[in-house]
Amino acid sequence: QVQLQESGPGLVKPSETLSLTCIVSGASVSSGNYFWTWIRQPPGKGLEWIGRVSYSGTTDNSPSLKSRVTISIDTSNNQFSLRLNSVTAADTAVYYCARDLFSGQSYGYFDPWGQGTLVTVS
Amino acid sequence: SYELTQPPSVSVSPGQTARITCSGGALPKKYVYWYQQKSGQAPVLVIYEDTKRPPGIPERFSGASSGTMATLTLSGAQVEDEADYYCYSTDSSGNHGFGGGTKLTVL
8 A cells, every 4th residue: 555644844934945755655756657746725724736756756836936946857866856945924735745647648637645734934 | 737627516326327527728628537535535637638438447437528517427336436527637728726626425
């Protein structure tokens, strides 16, 4: 059974860098069929796609966050990470990691998801 | 990011059919994925590639797409289906987006 678990600080100061790691078990982040993805959800609001990384380290990030986001993969420890710099209160959200599987015709098959971790910028 | 539009809320009585729409300019050429999110939980995929159901998703969930609009249909909605539903897709430029979400009330 594939499981993802986010870890990192729950509180970050404005202008500092948010850093989260997603630990993957039951599957290898080195698999070529997947992208490893970060998605966030501000309290009471909708989902926002942040970006993704492939097994080879190729990344693809949201244009609205691109200059502030770094997503990386660590195949040795079977995990991937998110760094978001120069954070403001608008970055307060539940951050989810998820596996994005090629479903035969397209990517977008996010499964499974981590439980999510709330990061507050204050 | 890619903008997808959903109605904020849909309400049905138990046993009725609920339809949630998602509109986007690139949908004629791109697939839609639908996610269900219950309160306090991570989202769960209920429909992928417009019309397909993942393992374990009840048959009452179905999807369709025509032109710039995709539709998630719950045939015979149950109280346990009460949740927020999000569509997801991409555009031809490679931008990714979720719809704003639709709160389904079953009562």
